[in-house]
Amino acid sequence: MLAYDKYKYGFAKGYIKEASLEQVCKYSDVISLHVPLTSETHHMANTNLFDTLAQQPFLLITSRGKVMDTEAVITALKNNKLKGVALDVLENEKLDTFSPKERAQLEWLCQQPNVIITPHIAGYSNEAFLKMAQVTYKKLFG
Numbered sequence: 001m002l003a004y005d006k007y008k009y010g011f012a013k014g015y016i017k018e019a020s021l022e023q024v025c026k027y028s029d030v031i032s033l034h035v036p037l038t039s040e041t042h043h044m045a046n047t048n049l050f051d052t053l054a055q056q057p058f059l060l061i062t063s064r065g066k067v068m069d070t071e072a073v074i075t076a077l078k079n080n081k082l083k084g085v086a087l088d089v090l091e092n093e094k095l096d097t098f099s100p101k102e103r104a105q106l107e108w109l110c111q112q113p114n115v116i117i118t119p120h121i122a123g124y125s126n127e128a129f130l131k132m133a134q135v136t137y138k139k140l141f142g
Contacts, residue, residue: 003017003024004018004019033062033063033067033068036063036064037067043067050072058084062088063089064093086117087115
């Protein structure tokens, strides 16, 4: 497994191998973005990134919505640069504020057999619920 982190080095253990973003784009069958939304990561999943893909990977977005450029994702799917996408979040995270264009994009994505959209629940696991309960308890009762 290849992993890229712009700011950390020496983190790879076991089956994980540190790589450059270029290597990840060249060799990966699946690319999963786990980044905070910053000025550097805004639209990180964009046309430029998709143009560097050597394989036809699956793309997973589980961070913030604006990490991806929805139009670029759709174009990459249409041009077979991506095998499929799993979106745990949409670029506009507030469905009730969608523009007509955003609604049309969502409708198109929902009709694709190689697209999965979930309601931003990637971090909800038994372990996460336990940790949230522990943090809440500590805040309430010291």
